[in-house]
Amino acid sequence: MESAKSNELIQPLLVQDSALSTNSREKYIPAEGSGGDLSSRVWTESKKLWHIVGPSIFSRVVSYSMNVITQAFAGHLGEVELASVSIANTVIVGFNFGFLLGMASALETLCGQAFGAKRYHLLSTYMQRSWIVLSICCFMLLPFYLYATPVLKLLGQPDEVAELSGQLALWFVPMHFSFALQCPLQRFLQSQLKTGVLVWASLAALVIHVIISWVFVYQFDMGVIGAAVALDISWWVLVLGMLGYTVWGGCPQTWTGFSMQAFCGLWEFTRLSAAAGVMLCLENWYYRILILMTGNLKNATIAVDALSVCMGINGWEMMIPLAFFAATGVRVANELGAGNGKAAKFAAKVAVIQSTVIGIIFCGLILLLHNQIAYIFSSSSQVIAAVNKFSYLLALTILLNSVQPVLSGVAVGSGWQAWVAYVNLTCYYVVGIPAGIVLGWFLDLGVEGIWGGMIVGGTAVQTGILAIITIHRDWEKEAENASRNIQKLSCPIPDLLS
Template sequence: MGSVNRYDNLNLPLLQDSAPNSPDQKNQFVEDHEKDLKTRVWMESKKLWHIVGPSVFSRLTSYSMLVVTQAFAGHLGDLELASISIANNVIVGFNFGLLLGMASALETLCGQAFGAKRYDMLGMYMQRSWIVLFLCCILLLPLYVYAAPILKLLGQPEKVAEQSGLVAVWFIPLHFSFAFQCTLQRFLQSQLKTGVLAWVSLVALVIHVFISWLFVYKFELGVVGAAVALDVSWWVLVFGLLGYTVCGGCPQTWTGFSLQAFSGLWDFFRLSAASGVMLCLENWYYRILILVAGNLENATITVNALSVCMSINGWEMMIPLAFFAGTGVRVANELGAGNGKAAKLATKVAVVQSTIIGIFFCALIMIFHDKFALIFSSSKDVLEAVDKLSHLLAITILLNSVQPVLSGVAVGSGWQSWVAYINLGCYYLIGVPVGILMGWVFHLGVEGIWGGMIFGGTAVQTAILAIITIQSNWDKEAKKATMHVEKWSTLGQHNQS
């Protein structure tokens, strides 16, 4: 009987559970599928926010050091605020954009290697990045030394250019700190050690507020004191992260300094350069707005108003940039592990959540359009000028909640080279000319320039990146990432031999 019953089961449908026929079965199938999707989204959200949460905090505190410096300078006077703003947003921002972009090559390599469990490669990648970025810092030094004549050549008022040139020279120590801070941050993020970034950034911010007060008010060093305080605080951040890394915080990925780091530098430089061009074209875009504004009537008030808006935008931008980092790490980790579908899910979750946050801050700016500038200035003229620009700031914040996430996907996937061409075309062949056309030809002033750059450049670039991301073959990208990891793991050995 037992054998007969067993053979009777052969008459049952083989796929009875996976192909429900009754309404109740179909409803249960849909519920199970939705429950599975909710679980996957929840799990991905937890992984993403494990990176994004501490990254938001560390970026906000790091950027707050720049904001604190501007706030101290702003209460010294309009000239001091303008000089710190231009030195920070134009000279430092120009160089930081390039170095930050070059360091993103480390995000691709370390993220994919960590996903592939090739932990020994991460420390070597970081040392190569140190060498490449430090050499680039030396090459970029003339921009600090000759900042005053450069700014005059770009049309800045003489007093503002001279004062900005003085501040830029005192920012040279800050400039060299970027070569180490950017790389250490990406090294730690790629292996999900984000908590240390938050704690070290908090300590650096507390120290910065104290020494800024000490140098500006107690020692009465003026705008130079504000600049020196920023130098000291940023190096506190660097030594804190370095101390954690080399003193046992990363036992699997840091095995000490090695001469092998000097091998394969040219190939590493080429990848870093592509990354640098991709991100610095984005980072420089709105710096051009401040430079152009210096050629308009009532330049000091206009520059100050724009600097306030750019500072608020930059402050809020730390959240999308944290999503940029989180998305880059998640996509790189999953592609390195050969899991294309998980990389696709990570992209969707990051875009949706970052957009929701962007909508919230966009609404916040519109509500407090006539009040938020009080953080930086008590000048009635500056407050009125900022109020007129608040609607453009709100739109910029909304667009920037999506675009950095898509750039994070590009970094995690290793698409930097051709995304650089997209950025060049959208920003500089479309955005800047449209902005100039709106500002001067149609006489709309700084609002026309900014509006043209938003809709002519940022919106177009975001749309193109969205289309590319949607149409990507993620299984193919996973295979490419596996080959990429193998290539870079053998590169150093090949060059050594």
Template sequence: MGSINRDDGRNITQPLIEDSNGQIPNKDEGIDDNRDQQKNLSTRVWVESKKLWHIVGPAIFSRVASYSMNIVTQAFAGHIGDLELAAVSIANTVIVGFNFGLLLGMASALETLCGQAFGAKKYPMLGVYLQRSWIVMFLCCFILLPMYVFATPLLKLLGESDELAELAGEVAVWMIPLHFSFSIQFPLQRFLQSQLKTGVIAWVSLATLAIHCFISWLFVYVFQWGVVGIAVALDISWWVLGFGLFLYTAFGGCPESWHGFSMQAFYGLWEFVKLSAASGVMLCLENWYYRILLLLTGFMENAEITIDALSVCMNINGWEMMIPLAFFAATGVRVANELGAGNGKAAKFATKVSVATSSIIGIFFCVLIIVFNYYISLLFTSSSAVLEAVSDLKYLLALTILLNSVQPVLSGVAVGCGWQAWVAYINIGCYYVVGLPLGCVMYWVFNLGISGIWAGMIFGGTAVQTLILTIITMKCNWEKEAEKARLHVQKYSIDSNSDEVS
């Protein structure tokens, strides 16, 4: 028993607990241990945050710059007229957007393959993966081409007015070059990100945005080409972005991973197609989900104003979405790199830091949208009717932004681990079996309008999908995933050796 002296002069006798060596521990030692653990945790968070932001920072910048080209396009269209804004919105958000989601998802297969190969230091494999992705995605662009060619009858079939469908169809045809630029640019971005060469993507994106602003002004206000000029400006800008990244890659920017064009890119295409298809389905189901809102507005009264208001909301959401998508890419790279190097615990810790950081940013923008919604909307339209309609949707927009700050990060974990096929099934169930039908019920049964559709899609789809991905990530056996990544890299390394690549 030990005695403790109190300041009031009384003694209190209490047992002193001995450690395993029979020694009485010093209370200050326990405090020091706790402080050391906290300091160690803070250091780990700081180190991981620096690694994460090395990718996230330039990725946010490049994605915001790239998406801003679409925002500039929408702004020019909005100041031409309401019909032109609606037509460009439908062509860019629905026709291009549907294909954009699929091709972006297919390119994300490189985040798994290149990320794990880079972590395992199998550098020559990255260049072969890049060329395989180009081949697969270019062929996919041809398969998707009818959506542009037959955009007008397709939009009429979906309920859009004849005038709007015809103008949107004309814009869509002029955006075919933009469609093919995705097959070059998206794989290049993933290829460079996997090697942590994110700075060049940011600088090329900034230069391209400046070019786009100039040629958009030139074609619309000087040459008076209207919506055709808007589409051509967007085509040119996206090809400039793709060529800029290719020139960096081909002329010395990636000496370890780019050894020129190789016939080996044509080998093992089927395995690559399967992973690309799973990645494409996973991401496009997410990307298409809210775009369906624009299609459903064609069945509503005063559809033009509703489309304009919703397109403004989708543009604001899409603009902010570049930040979670940057975390999506960075998380996929960090998880893939660590798993490829055999560090399961590091991959788990990277996931925690990424989710926490993105969530904090999401809360900030959620508040920003609620407080400054009217002023942000003025960037896209000067119509008082559209501004009022956007204001009515601000809480749903804010909630969407909040949920989207978490969900893409968890999808990034899935990409880093190679779970694309499983997540594709989850997306089908949450989005199209639960969320979309619930939204339609809230509109047609309860007569809640566009707000009802959007609310049903949020709570029935996005929220449920985020919850499921959270549970899967929490229950993940990271050491097992690291072993699977090692075997995966080894398998492709053997294929590469047999093809004289590495």
């Protein structure tokens, strides 16, 4: 039932595009679903997986580090500045980025399956459709930035934090529009194993960000506003690096130039993108809501600062499972597009196990360094003590988040976004948040109660459900559905730009 619903969303998109010549060649080779001993199969799959995971981890850690660097600069300016940057960047920007990132994940299904089926030119058309849809969404989401201050006050944030957060939100608007290009570009490149450019573009953006942050904050004496402007510039450097590579010869088979076909099937593409957006933004928003909820507690500034530090560390480490999320989506989509159901299932298993092992390692490091990790972000003794108190919750969060994103990657690669969106809505917002409210406020357990309730009631339950779904899927049928959709490609409408 769920597959049929997803196929209904994907099929109209595929029908409106055409196949590329079967003479086209690429370095992707479908994996065998069986054959050979287990160790050799694991090694072969691991090499394919890490061809995506390695560069993706680096590029994602570097990209996230730009946000962490901005937060660190603000933290050394003062506690209000730290809380304001955390709210503006983590909540306002993060809410909108989560939705745009989720909508762009539709490309992981479409581009991944098309690439596995060797329909290479479709990737260019899909990415341009995503640019159009996400750009429109960016304009629709602008009120979140324009009215950030009154909204934050309504949600219970301290007045001085809400005022400064609202100012910073306006300065983050240029970065907001960069997401409409960056998110589709990243998925377009990952789906065809063009991951090296992500490393170099991210590295260039990071170096530039460190330099201009120091110049704007200290040399130009722009304070926290300078940190925001530096982040805007750095994100656009990242976007232009990937765009330049794509347009100027880096993807000769998959980039076919700007096409009027991008304007065809926008409604169907929007439906699939919206399903993917709801699925991932419900996950992305979940822990950002946690920060907002702490604003209504006693000594809110210290609570927000401490929780922001924990979420900063969690988000930093989260780049690793998110890289596995992207890689798993690509590997599953590639194999399903090529008709290899067993190989898709095997790729999912290998990804989950390896990501979990890494999560266990980082969980142990957090517990070992529990009284030192906060010094990166703050010199306040109160904030450091609060972070030390929350360290065991941070370790548990990291452990659960090493599994859950990978299972979401399986869902994206298979096209189950619409169904999983209902799972996320139920687990996170019907179970998790109410559990946090009960423990945090009614049982007077504060931040620990809110956070603990959201972990156990939301993340743990959702992870278990996704695991059950993945284990019991008929993967041969999933491969048949993907192949059937791709085979229904017909001749496109005339391209008015050719």
